Amino acid sequence: MSNSSVINASFLNLSYDDGTTEIIKDANFTINKGDFVFITGPSGSGKSTLLKALYGKLKPFNGDLIVGGLDLNHIATKDLQKLRQNLGIIFQDYKLINEWSVEKNVALPLIIAGYSKDIQHTQAKRLLSHVKLLDHIHKKPLELSGGEQQRVGVARALSKNPFLILADEPTGNLDEYSSNVIWDLMENACEQLNTTVVVVTHKIPSVFTIPYRHLIIENRGIYEIH
């Protein structure tokens, strides 16, 4: 594993039901700092499962998976919590806390990390202004459209300047305008902050301005397309 690698998988096996349902088999790949990576593949190929494994939701059945220098096969709960606090995760179904305000949702990673209320407020305001939702700061997520909710999700993912952003079909349910806003935000994070971004998607967007890598999951293997 090189010094700049953020994710390193070697002979990675992912499966459900204690190994009876094999999803990924003997996958080897490395993702370096500042990489923008798309992972594609047909439905049910294991894209979301791989993403879950990357944030420690699913333990590798076999092989090694190292994220941010931590071996996810043998990670302690406290270390996993620390790792997750430094990730930005974006979901297709947004996973916002509906009883909280938009501001509090954006500040969630800062709340968990124990930042002061002032910092939470300042950072949430800055990011909401960035995603053009400052007017909705006090609203609840369910008062927003799908595209707006996803922008809140992206703002939340960026709020603690994570070293790695993991996105699961971030534009899957969105119209073209909202999708473009989301891609812009992620491109900026990668380009300006040198953040590593891994996006699981059905289809790579046609308008994409920065260089990216493309991994494809097929027949339980993970391959890079050059």
Next chain:
Amino acid sequence: MKFIKNHITFIFPLMAILIGLEFYFVFERTTKNYEDGLKNNYSMLIIAHDKVEIKELQALNKHISTIEEVKKDSIVDEISKGLKDSSKKSLSKLLPHFYNTKLDTYLSMEDIGTIKADLEKSRKIKSVETFDNSHDSTYKLFIFLKFIFKIFILFIGIVSFFLIVKQMEVWSLTHHNRMSIMEIFGAPLFLRSAVMYRIAIIDAIISSILISLVFVYLKYNWVDSSGIEILMNNRELIFQFSDLVKMLGISIVIVITSVYLVVSNLKDES
């Protein structure tokens, strides 16, 4: 409405535990008060060859609380009517020493028998006279009622605790979405279940205050008309401020335990 229902279904079993607890405190105090009354009315008579000190008696049995020597003069006067003064003096010298002895607690006749045997081991002591306790049967009834009461409270406590845990499971479902999202972002267990701890502690405080109010009402508005002599004469037995502190402490421990039991067993579905 659902919010109120959720809280009531949590507060009621907690109140059941606290009512049982407060009744137990009252019963304990009443029994103690009754025991003190019996203890103060009971004494043993020690007849000794020589003068004895309380420490010597306490070394023989720790339940000896006080001794008081019975003046010989009154005994001599009683039995020497018509005798000469010189004879009275000789009689006085011949008489042993008599001591009225009180105990530190109320004991059964079996225990008093043991004390008698312990004291009679001393060479200085000629004999120990004990008296049948007319209150023994009442006391035994008290002890029996206390035992039954403890079993009853324990049973109510267990059933109520399960109801509290069940209600906590309902709450955990309500908060499951938020808790699982917080878990994804690395929140430790305590932080993601903080809301449940907060609500549960507030409900524990409400329950403790409500039960205290009920017993304060009983203390000032019911006792006088209750016809229960021991309570009418000792109103302070019904409720004391320390009971509120105890109830608060115990109810907070119960709710924290139940929240922890539920949240630590939550399976994340996200």
